[in-house]
Amino acid sequence: MSKTQPRALVIGASYAGLVAAAALRANDWSVRVIERSRERLRTGGGVVVQPRMMEYLTGRGLGIRDIIGVPAQTRKIFRPDGTVLTMPETASAYTSWDILLRRLEETLHPEDLQRGLAMVDIPDWGASGEVVLSDGTTDQADVVIAADGIGSSARRQLLPGIAPSYAGYVAWRGMVAEDQLSSDTVALFADSLSSFAGARTVILLYEVPGEDGTVTPGKRRINWVWYENIQDGQELKEVLTDTSQVTHRATVPRQMLPEGTLQRIHRTATEDLAPAFAEVVCRTEQPFVQTIDDLTIPRLVFGRVVLIGDAASLIRPHIGSGTAKAVDDAIQLAHALSDGCDEDLNCLAAWEHTRLEDHAGLAEYSRAIARRLGLGYR
Numbered sequence: 001m002s003k004t005q006p007r008a009l010v011i012g013a014s015y016a017g018l019v020a021a022a023a024l025r026a027n028d029w030s031v032r033v034i035e036r037s038r039e040r041l042r043t044g045g046g047v048v049v050q051p052r053m054m055e056y057l058t059g060r061g062l063g064i065r066d067i068i069g070v071p072a073q074t075r076k077i078f079r080p081d082g083t084v085l086t087m088p089e090t091a092s093a094y095t096s097w098d099i100l101l102r103r104l105e106e107t108l109h110p111e112d113l114q115r116g117l118a119m120v121d122i123p124d125w126g127a128s129g130e131v132v133l134s135d136g137t138t139d140q141a142d143v144v145i146a147a148d149g150i151g152s153s154a155r156r157q158l159l160p161g162i163a164p165s166y167a168g169y170v171a172w173r174g175m176v177a178e179d180q181l182s183s184d185t186v187a188l189f190a191d192s193l194s195s196f197a198g199a200r201t202v203i204l205l206y207e208v209p210g211e212d213g214t215v216t217p218g219k220r221r222i223n224w225v226w227y228e229n230i231q232d233g234q235e236l237k238e239v240l241t242d243t244s245q246v247t248h249r250a251t252v253p254r255q256m257l258p259e260g261t262l263q264r265i266h267r268t269a270t271e272d273l274a275p276a277f278a279e280v281v282c283r284t285e286q287p288f289v290q291t292i293d294d295l296t297i298p299r300l301v302f303g304r305v306v307l308i309g310d311a312a313s314l315i316r317p318h319i320g321s322g323t324a325k326a327v328d329d330a331i332q333l334a335h336a337l338s339d340g341c342d343e344d345l346n347c348l349a350a351w352e353h354t355r356l357e358d359h360a361g362l363a364e365y366s367r368a369i370a371r372r373l374g375l376g377y378r
């Protein structure tokens with residue numbers, strides 16, 4: 001761009017938004033990030049520390065040296081007959097969302113991030129780069145980056161009629177401190193990415209740091225994701241109904257699963273999982289649930305508004321690619337915008353083409369894995 005310091009407005013301070021903001025700041029853009037939530041989301045989930053993101057952010061001196069994670073040295077597939085297939089794992093480190101988002105936020109100047117402020121309207125289909133915010137003000141930027149997640153209001157406005165579709169199964173999720181588990185179970189899962197496929201469900205678990213960030217054995221936590229086919233309709237409605245009898249669309253947060261649902265989880269775990277996996281699930285105090293959804297869209301660029309991350313497409317979680325895709329969207333966008341882009345952002349046509357191809361390929365691959373695991377409709 002010809003301006004001495006072009007400006008981006010980023011909507012959403014999660015994985016995609018924060019990486020995009022960091023990458024643009026590294027290229028001397030001025031950045032404002034707005035986030036609807038007043039506080040950093042405490043999802044209670046685990047996540048892989050993306051090597052590509054670390055390489056990029058550390059290489060640009062953005063204040064991130066490392067992110068505390070627990071490396072998984074082996075991948076263990078536990079079989080129903082009691083045998084275990086053990087393979088070396090490709091040096092992935094796992095952490096919690098809370099730790100990761102905190103570290104990403106630290107790459108921004110505090111004044112660059114405003115919480116409790118949402119984007120509510122995009123007046124002219126993105127042509128001017130102007131948006132209306134929830135405090136009644138408007139803002140205009142050279143580029144508006146919509147990183148507002150699965151329920152993206154930018155996507156709803158720019159592509160009305162296109163919405164995520166339920167894939168036919170849910171993920172129960174949770175974290176439990178190692179000191180809540182038997183020593184045999186902790187030893188069994190130590191330093192590994194472990195999985196088990198029961199007759200009706202599939203579970204994956206790995207260690208992440210303790211709540212205070214410690215990686216000392218015995219003080220870490222085990223994060224688990226457990227998939228179960230749930231029919232759309234009454235069965236799904238029951239799963240998504242919280243303690244106040246409110247039925248959610250996609251997730252029932254921690255502490256809000258009613259007693260009946262917790263009993264259901266414990267029953268299924270005991271019936272369908274190997275005992276050590278069942279112990280992990282049953283000793284978790286605050287599990288939560290999320291639907292698995294599919295979404296790909298035909299366009300990512302609307303004038304000066306660009307969709308990235310889960311706002312742009314959804315990848316089923318079996319290839320750990322949701323965050324990798326968000327990172328690639330964000331970093332490649334920053335490259336395209338800073339690499340001789342003209343005032344009309346024509347440079348984004350090539351970025352959009354490559355990213356759409358990538359999204360479609362990842363979506364198809366992750367669906368194929370789900371099919372192989374017997375999960376979902378398609």
Ligand SMILES: Cc1cc2nc3c(=O)[nH]c(=O)nc-3n(C[C@H](O)[C@H](O)[C@H](O)COP(=O)(O)OP(=O)(O)OC[C@H]3O[C@@H](n4cnc5c(N)ncnc54)[C@H](O)[C@@H]3O)c2cc1C
Nearest residue numbers: 012014015016036118119148149171309310317320322323
């Ligand atoms: C069960 C499950 C397990 C998963 N496991 C993994 C995994 O192991 N590894 C992996 O890589 N990925 C995983 N994913 C995918 C991963 O969670 C997502 O890909 C990732 O969160 C996408 O990040 P994002 O920044 O695009 O969106 P989000 O993380 O959803 O963030 C969107 C942000 O935008 C904010 N926002 C929304 N609307 C507005 C608005 N109007 N104005 C301002 N702010 C707004 C929200 O509050 C939020 O902070 C998993 C997903 C599921 C469902």
